[in-house]
Amino acid sequence: MNKNLKVLVVDDSSTMLRIISNILQRLNITDIILAEDGVIGLEKYYEYKPHLILSDRNMPNMNGLDLVKKIRTTDKDTPIVMITTEGGKSEVIAALKAGANNYIVKPFTPQVLKEKLQIILGM
Secondary structure (H helix, E strand, C coil): CCCCCEEEEECCCHHHHHHHHHHHHHCCCCEEEEECCHHHHHHHHHHHCCCEEEEECCCCCCCHHHHHHHHHCCCCCCCEEEEECCCCHHHHHHHHHHCCCEEEECCCCHHHHHHHHHHHHCC
């Protein structure tokens, strides 16, 4: 993976933030920005202009769907992957309609995350 890739990870679970960060680091992605909810995620998005966003769906203050919608009002291009425990068809459709590029259902393996990133980033 591209070492120069800047990735914003948004999740209210400190455990998930750590797990995702560890997977990204194993993929040689070291520029990782962490946010513990959608409000902070949006602030860090504007501050750091990441190349990729990985966001949980269910979070306090601002959920992942609202975060995607707010980002998509000004940015149609930055890839966004929704990560959630809800894998039903309606949840997937809602995330894609909001502007997410892909969807990962928890729990997931490092291989699943790697494959999604390869698809989204064209690697």
